[in-house]
Amino acid sequence: MRLAAAIEERISSFETELWPSRKVELEARLNYLEAAFVPRHREALAFMMESLGIADPHVQVPMFLVTRTNPPGAMTYYLRGDQPVAVVEVGSGEADGLLLETLLHESTHALDIASKGDDNAFDQLRARLLERGLVRSDAGFHDVPHTLMFVQAAATMRRVYDPEHVAYGDATDLYERSGAIATVENGIWPRFLNGELAREEALHQIVDALYPSSDEDPSRR
Amino acid sequence: MTDGRVLVTLLLALALGAGVGDTVAIAASQPEPSVPVAAASSLELRIDPLVDLYFFVRAQAADLSGAPLAGYLARALPATWPFDLDPR
Ligand SMILES: [Zn+2]
Numbered sequence: 001m002r003l004a005a006a007i008e009e010r011i012s013s014f015e016t017e018l019w020p021s022r023k024v025e026l027e028a029r030l031n032y033l034e035a036a037f038v039p040r041h042r043e044a045l046a047f048m049m050e051s052l053g054i055a056d057p058h059v060q061v062p063m064f065l066v067t068r069t070n071p072p073g074a075m076t077y078y079l080r081g082d083q084p085v086a087v088v089e090v091g092s093g094e095a096d097g098l099l100l101e102t103l104l105h106e107s108t109h110a111l112d113i114a115s116k117g118d119d120n121a122f123d124q125l126r127a128r129l130l131e132r133g134l135v136r137s138d139a140g141f142h143d144v145p146h147t148l149m150f151v152q153a154a155a156t157m158r159r160v161y162d163p164e165h166v167a168y169g170d171a172t173d174l175y176e177r178s179g180a181i182a183t184v185e186n187g188i189w190p191r192f193l194n195g196e197l198a199r200e201e202a203l204h205q206i207v208d209a210l211y212p213s214s215d216e217d218p219s220r221r
Numbered sequence: 222m223t224d225g226r227v228l229v230t231l232l233l234a235l236a237l238g239a240g241v242g243d244t245v246a247i248a249a250s251q252p253e254p255s256v257p258v259a260a261a262s263s264l265e266l267r268i269d270p271l272v273d274l275y276f277f278v279r280a281q282a283a284d285l286s287g288a289p290l291a292g293y294l295a296r297a298l299p300a301t302w303p304f305d306l307d308p309r
Binding site: 014015018019022023026027030033034038041042043045046049056057058059060061062063064065066067068069070086087089103107111114 | 258259260261262263264265266267268269270272273274276277279280
């Protein structure tokens with residue numbers, strides 16, 4: 001079987017031929033992150049959890065840095081027992097701020113997983129979306145909480161690491177692709193973070209703007 | 222050795238020897254409330270040759286031969302690999 005032979009060949013040659021240079025590349029990124037990200041990352045996680053209503057689950061989340069992975073380049077997986085584990089591609093070409101925001105974004109997934117059932121902002125959004133008639137397979141059911149993870153991670157970057165940070169969603173086409181969701185959340189969520197709105201009110205306004213209630217718009221039933 | 226066993230053996234080594242299994246056992250929550258200045262939760266940045274290899278192969282799946290490899294991995298992985306194949 002030619003395919004399996006190709007895989008076997010790669011496996012046997014990986015450690016001797018490919019890993020040494022990859023190790024150098026990964027260690028350089030790891031050293032950078034140990035200096036630029038790690039010292040303040042628990043402060044960043046605290047700000048994110050406080051903002052998102054996540055009760056600190058007291059977990060240590062392994063985050064594997066890899067040279068290459070399938071798109072979108074960073075993912076949070078679940079070990080058996082719901083232990084989150086993140087995998088992040090750390091290409092040396094990526095701007096440092098975007099990499100840090102990516103680590104925070106994956107952290108949000110991990111903390112959301114670890115605190116499941118705690119009625120955090122994502123749970124509340126999902127409940128409100130179901131109330132508005134969305135079903136779990138609707139794109140919005142995934143995208144509304146997920147885009148908020150990006151908005152919150154970018155705000156955390158600006159609060160903790162770099163006031164001039166350009167959001168991943170703006171630096172890439174992410175916000176453009178998410179359209180109204182990103183526009184609405186970027187308009188409302190910072191007002192909560194600045195203390196102008198209560199969290200529940202902000203979540204309510206986000207859902208209302210994206211999925212008006214049937215009283216306001218009977219056609220959406 | 223069958224082709225499937227090569228990969229399974231590798232992944233078993235990965236799961237058992239590369240420390241991934243170690244991360245499953247996480248200390249129980251500390252009861253005292255934490256001040257939100259620094260979270261009690263934290264990240265542990267790691268690099269690991271076998272994890273790098275695994276995701277390298279996944280990323281190359283399309284280059285190698287597309288769907289057949291994805292199917293091959295899907296059949297070979299769940300028994301040994303501690304990650305779910307798809308993120309939730
Ligand atoms: Zn995500």
